[in-house]
Amino acid sequence: MFSGCQFSLYPMTDRYVDTILSAVEAMRVHHDRLRIETDDLSTTLIGPPDVLFAAMRDGFVSAAAGGLHVVAAATVSRGCPGEPDDPICGRLDAPPATPGGAGAVEARAAPRRFATPAPVGVATSAQISLYPLGSAAYMDDIVACIAFLKKAVVFETPKHFASKLHGDAAAVFAAAERAFLDFSGPDRHVVLSALFSANSPSRRR
Amino acid sequence: MFSGCQFSLYPMTDRYVDTILSAVEAMRVHHDRLRIETDDLSTTLIGPPDVLFAAMRDGFVSAAAGGLHVVAAATVSRGCPGEPDDPICGRLDAPPATPGGAGAVEARAAPRRFATPAPVGVATSAQISLYPLGSAAYMDDIVACIAFLKKAVVFETPKHFASKLHGDAAAVFAAAERAFLDFSGPDRHVVLSALFSANSPSRRR
Numbered sequence: 001m002f003s004g005c006q007f008s009l010y011p012m013t014d015r016y017v018d019t020i021l022s023a024v025e026a027m028r029v030h031h032d033r034l035r036i037e038t039d040d041l042s043t044t045l046i047g048p049p050d051v052l053f054a055a056m057r058d059g060f061v062s063a064a065a066g067g068l069h070v071v072a073a074a075t076v077s078r079g080c081p082g083e084p085d086d087p088i089c090g091r092l093d094a095p096p097a098t099p100g101g102a103g104a105v106e107a108r109a110a111p112r113r114f115a116t117p118a119p120v121g122v123a124t125s126a127q128i129s130l131y132p133l134g135s136a137a138y139m140d141d142i143v144a145c146i147a148f149l150k151k152a153v154v155f156e157t158p159k160h161f162a163s164k165l166h167g168d169a170a171a172v173f174a175a176a177e178r179a180f181l182d183f184s185g186p187d188r189h190v191v192l193s194a195l196f197s198a199n200s201p202s203r204r205r
Numbered sequence: 206m207f208s209g210c211q212f213s214l215y216p217m218t219d220r221y222v223d224t225i226l227s228a229v230e231a232m233r234v235h236h237d238r239l240r241i242e243t244d245d246l247s248t249t250l251i252g253p254p255d256v257l258f259a260a261m262r263d264g265f266v267s268a269a270a271g272g273l274h275v276v277a278a279a280t281v282s283r284g285c286p287g288e289p290d291d292p293i294c295g296r297l298d299a300p301p302a303t304p305g306g307a308g309a310v311e312a313r314a315a316p317r318r319f320a321t322p323a324p325v326g327v328a329t330s331a332q333i334s335l336y337p338l339g340s341a342a343y344m345d346d347i348v349a350c351i352a353f354l355k356k357a358v359v360f361e362t363p364k365h366f367a368s369k370l371h372g373d374a375a376a377v378f379a380a381a382e383r384a385f386l387d388f389s390g391p392d393r394h395v396v397l398s399a400l401f402s403a404n405s406p407s408r409r410r
Contacts, residue, residue, distance in 0.1 A: 039364075040407035131336040134340070135341070139286060161210075195247065200246075
């Protein structure tokens with residue numbers, strides 16, 4: 001299954017180039033499991049979802065750990081029919097519960113396979129939106145995903161077009177990864193749009 | 206039809222707070238046609254699509270005109286069935302041509318209603334992705350949209366998961382607005398994800 005993301009890092013500082021280059025260095029530990037292309041707008045990462053989220057988290061945490069206001073923007077995609085398959089992406093693991101019906105939605109909203117990871121010490125706000133494509137029943141997947149997020153320790157508030165999270169970066173990225181993987185079948189085309197932010201002065205007010 | 210966006214501005218400078226506040230001031234001319242809410246992650250704008258895109262463009266151009274490296278991230282949505290309607294949003298204007306079939310795709314890819322606007326003098330790169338939801342034939346809409354973009358003067362290159370544009374900010378935002386409006390029916394749930402960037406040092410290399 002083809003999976004990948006467009007990932008961008010925005011450090012709100014005059015020294016943004018150095019901050020970005022350091023973050024890229026922090027992501028390098030994952031490089032042997034990713035195909036990487038960079039241009040002036042974003043870095044394309046192609047690889048399995050767990051590696052994508054680990055690399056994004058490590059880049060973001062590296063940039064934000066010193067206290068700078070940093071935002072990461074990500075568009076994560078799997079199963080896009082317009083993309084050729086790539087062996088580096090591997091197969092998606094066990095499919096989620098069968099969709100359909102209110103009972104199934106409730107069952108799928110249980111926090112399956114979501115163990116809160118060890119904290120990395122960077123308080124992170126995020127907003128995420130899930131787009132399951134190609135199905136008239138896509139709102140069932142979205143409703144189940146929102147129900148899952150509302151039970152997660154990192155849930156903060158619903159917003160128009162998105163769910164807002166807040167917590168340690170490790171838990172926030174892990175919740176986003178589960179949202180991306182668990183609410184549409186493994187053969188489906190799904191996109192997750194996400195913003196991650198640390199050290200915003202609006203937050204500190 | 207409910208329409209709105211989540212819009213964020215990222216000036217890569219120590220003076221990012223002042224830059225953002227000035228940009229918000231530049232967007233104020235549109236305020237009587239928008240409902241606006243702000244938190245630490247983004248500004249929610251609810252209103253008709255033409256006003257959403259004008260407000261986003263004016264905020265971005267205000268922040269970037271002085272030469273700072275500035276990025277805007279936007280998630281624009283219309284027809285979301287989970288949202289109550291709002292009179293401020295109005296009705297979507299004339300529907301696009303009927304979808305379906307290769308001939309129809311070709312016809313829809315004609316640059317309808319897209320007159321390149323007067324330039325505002327800010328060179329802008331963008332990447333945009335269209336997500337038409339709730340339809341098995343969604344790839345037809347996406348293919349038609351990409352065909353339209355490839356004929357547009359601002360088209361730069363395809364990317365994984367996105368199309369990349371470059372040109373004057375006025376033309377780039379106008380192309381994004383047409384992508385959002387013209388490739389799925391007026392009653393459809395459609396999301397456009399977009400990044401806009403000016404003055405990137407990667408671009409100048």
